[in-house]
Amino acid sequence: MSNRSLERRESGFTRWFHKESTAGLIFSLPFIIGFLMFLLIPMALSLYYSFCKYDIQSPPTWIGLDNYIKIFTKDKTFSKALGVTVYFALIGTPLKVIFALIVALILNHETRAVGFYRATYYLPSIIGGSVAVAILWRRMFESNGTINAILSTIFPGMTGFNWFGEGPAIWVLIILTVWQFGSSMLIFLSSLKQIPMELYEAASIDGANGIKRFFHVTLPLLTPTIFFNLVQQTINSFLAFTQSKLITNGGPRDSTLFYTVYQYNKAFPALGKSQMGYASALAWIMLVIVSLVTFLLFKSRSKWVYDA
Amino acid sequence: MKTERKPWKEVLYHILVAAGALIMVYPLLWMVFSSFKPVDTILPTAKQLIPTEWTLRNYIQGWKGFMGYTFGTFFLNSFFISLTSTFGTLLSSSLVAYALQRLQFKGKKILFGLVLSTMMLPAQILMIPQFMWYRHLNWVGTYFPMILPYFFAIQGFFVYLIMNFIDGIPKDLDEAAKIDGCSYYVTFFRIILPLIVPALVTSAIFSFIWRWDDYLSALLYVNRASMRPISLALQLFNDPSSGSDIGSTLAMSTLSIVPATVLFLIFQKSLVEGIASTGIKG
Numbered sequence: 001m002s003n004r005s006l007e008r009r010e011s012g013f014t015r016w017f018h019k020e021s022t023a024g025l026i027f028s029l030p031f032i033i034g035f036l037m038f039l040l041i042p043m044a045l046s047l048y049y050s051f052c053k054y055d056i057q058s059p060p061t062w063i064g065l066d067n068y069i070k071i072f073t074k075d076k077t078f079s080k081a082l083g084v085t086v087y088f089a090l091i092g093t094p095l096k097v098i099f100a101l102i103v104a105l106i107l108n109h110e111t112r113a114v115g116f117y118r119a120t121y122y123l124p125s126i127i128g129g130s131v132a133v134a135i136l137w138r139r140m141f142e143s144n145g146t147i148n149a150i151l152s153t154i155f156p157g158m159t160g161f162n163w164f165g166e167g168p169a170i171w172v173l174i175i176l177t178v179w180q181f182g183s184s185m186l187i188f189l190s191s192l193k194q195i196p197m198e199l200y201e202a203a204s205i206d207g208a209n210g211i212k213r214f215f216h217v218t219l220p221l222l223t224p225t226i227f228f229n230l231v232q233q234t235i236n237s238f239l240a241f242t243q244s245k246l247i248t249n250g251g252p253r254d255s256t257l258f259y260t261v262y263q264y265n266k267a268f269p270a271l272g273k274s275q276m277g278y279a280s281a282l283a284w285i286m287l288v289i290v291s292l293v294t295f296l297l298f299k300s301r302s303k304w305v306y307d308a
Numbered sequence: 309m310k311t312e313r314k315p316w317k318e319v320l321y322h323i324l325v326a327a328g329a330l331i332m333v334y335p336l337l338w339m340v341f342s343s344f345k346p347v348d349t350i351l352p353t354a355k356q357l358i359p360t361e362w363t364l365r366n367y368i369q370g371w372k373g374f375m376g377y378t379f380g381t382f383f384l385n386s387f388f389i390s391l392t393s394t395f396g397t398l399l400s401s402s403l404v405a406y407a408l409q410r411l412q413f414k415g416k417k418i419l420f421g422l423v424l425s426t427m428m429l430p431a432q433i434l435m436i437p438q439f440m441w442y443r444h445l446n447w448v449g450t451y452f453p454m455i456l457p458y459f460f461a462i463q464g465f466f467v468y469l470i471m472n473f474i475d476g477i478p479k480d481l482d483e484a485a486k487i488d489g490c491s492y493y494v495t496f497f498r499i500i501l502p503l504i505v506p507a508l509v510t511s512a513i514f515s516f517i518w519r520w521d522d523y524l525s526a527l528l529y530v531n532r533a534s535m536r537p538i539s540l541a542l543q544l545f546n547d548p549s550s551g552s553d554i555g556s557t558l559a560m561s562t563l564s565i566v567p568a569t570v571l572f573l574i575f576q577k578s579l580v581e582g583i584a585s586t587g588i589k590g
């Protein structure tokens with residue numbers, strides 16, 4: 001090969017390398033590889049295993065739809081876990097979003113201390129996902145813990161209430177998730193700041209009082225933000241894992257058995273053989289459920305969200 | 309909203325909001341103060357916040373750890389995992405964000421859709437699929453599953469956050485660089501990267517805190533006691549069979565939230581803005 005043709009080839013490569021379309025792909029390469037390697041392949045693999053009996057030790061055997069059929073027809077714990085998760089999402093999410101909205105309205109106030117307040121109300125959200133908080137929560141709600149100690153001071157007769165009984169245990173987890181309303185609150189605060197003053201002034205001139213202004217100006221303009229927080233927090237509560245695993249581990253009598261914890265227990269049981277195929281089917285069902293819920297929320301959007 | 313208020317109303321406002329703030333942080337204050345109480349007084353004085361008698365015994369006792377490893381090991385492990393994965397996240401996410409925000413190429417729209425879809429695919433759904441795949445790759449028992457994927461921009465949230473930030477940088481700067489003969493690669497490293505530092509700081513803090521708190525991955529992938537990060541170690545330490553007591557557990561729990569709390573206090577402002585502009589989970 002002559003020197004000249006080598007030179008031409010190099011300049012061809014350089015030109016190709018510096019083209020915008022090439023640069024775009026090269027810059028995107030990390031994501032393309034990451035998406036294939038860490039998302040697509042694992043998902044495809046688990047879809048295949050969801051049609052298999054697979055205990056990790058021995059090779060998987062194809063059983064068709066058996067896992068799915070068993071889940072939907074015979075598995076009582078599946079419906080229990082799904083019920084617990086839906087209950088948690090249905091109560092915890094609205095409470096959290098309402099709390100976030102109320103506190104944001106209160107903190108939307110011109111004072112120098114507001115930065116300090118905002119930070120304090122947000123702090124639980126920043127560290128709420130840690131193991132430390134899970135441990136703390138367990139200790140606080142124990143029958144001889146802080147919560148009961150404080151309650152017995154306020155209500156003298158009330159001592160030794162069992163927070164981890166079958167009824168209240170789920171509420172210990174709901175209180176924990178509502179406590180972390182901080183990030184939704186911050187999103188509300190930033191959209192409150194974007195509402196133009198003129199709208200309030202115009203409403204005042206029309207004779208609207210504070211309550212009317214809230215329901216006719218503030219609330220409609222906040223609906224896109226309410227929607228956003230609702231979608232995000234619903235997905236989050238469907239997928240809560242660490243806190244329920246550590247604080248109640250599903251008990252007592254499966255009354256706090258979150259779907260994700262159930263799935264984990266099937267894949268990595270404390271006793272007996274792993275049921276990876278079964279757990280894969282559970283994961284896929286959850287994916288479909290979460291997508292469906294998100295889809296329904298988006299469908300409902302046009303009914304109540306006000307787009308300016 | 310700027311409204312004229314009577315002074316007594318202003319005072320009432322501050323009393324109520326401050327009381328609410330106190331209730332919010334009370335559990336954390338209780339943990340911190342209890343960790344300085346003598347261990348046998350923690351539960352009997354549970355409703356008293358400030359210790360009558362202060363002691364460091366819980367910290368000295370707790371730091372000794374269990375199964376032959378001190379908490380120093382667990383903290384170092386957590387720092388190593390959180391720092392390397394955060395570095396990977398920042399590097400890869402900013403490269404991808406630049407491409408998706410500034411460059412025109414085939415398939416860009418699809419890629420952007422996929423990036424957004426990763427925000428809907430949280431770790432809890434992926435835990436079983438990824439575990440099986442990493443097992444095929446022989447990664448179980450190593451730090452690979454907890455570090456390597458983050459070098460490939462798999463968290464759409466960070467790509468999206470940085471994209472929003474790049475959008476705010478005037479395009480004239482890119483154009484000027486192009487006229488000066490800079491390639492896209494040079495433009496990225498010389499022009500864009502220095503300008504997106506604020507977005508990188510916000511991303512770094514969130515990434516660090518999430519990796520630090522990540523209990524699920526540690527549970528799935530760490531087998532050896534010497535490799536345990538703080539999240540897993542703390543959970544095992546909390547079990548009475550490890551020889552711990554409530555005092556040393558609360559002391560080590562308090563220490564474990566120090567990094568996140570300090571980062572939060574220092575960078576409070578940029579975190580708040582980061583959330584306000586992208587809107588994320590918490």
